[in-house]
Amino acid sequence: MSVFIDENLEQDDAGLVSCRHCSARVGVAADPLRDARVRESAPRTAGPSVRAEASNFTDREVVFRQAFCPECLTLLQAEIVPADEPSFRIRSLKLVGA
Numbered sequence: 007m008s009v010f011i012d013e014n015l016e017q018d019d020a021g022l023v024s025c026r027h028c029s030a031r032v033g034v035a036a037d038p039l040r041d042a043r044v045r046e047s048a049p050r051t052a053g054p055s056v057r058a059e060a061s062n063f064t065d066r067e068v069v070f071r072q073a074f075c076p077e078c079l080t081l082l083q084a085e086i087v088p089a090d091e092p093s094f095r096i097r098s099l100k101l102v103g104a
């Protein structure tokens with residue numbers, strides 16, 4: 007039985023997290039995006055709604071961080087965060103097929 011994490015990720019009985027589009031492994035339960043490809047760029051690359059300079063609000067470097075499936079390059083997560091911090095996003099799990 008797999009556990010539905012979100013529209014792009016699922017977890018198997020062994021705790022491995024895979025892409026739901028191509029079945030590539032992208033992580034484990036404790037770190038679901040451990041093996042994802044990560045790209046960091048300027049926050050403005052997130053789109054036209056990001057207009058303010060981060061330096062107006064903080065002295066820290068801020069980045070637009072995207073995580074992609076290593077095989078099919080589906081975007082799995084996107085966030086604007088301080089560059090020196092790991093992701094604090096969490097996911098709640100829902101059992102499917104139970």
Ligand SMILES: [Zn+2]
Binds near residue numbers: 025027028030077
């Ligand atoms: Zn994939």
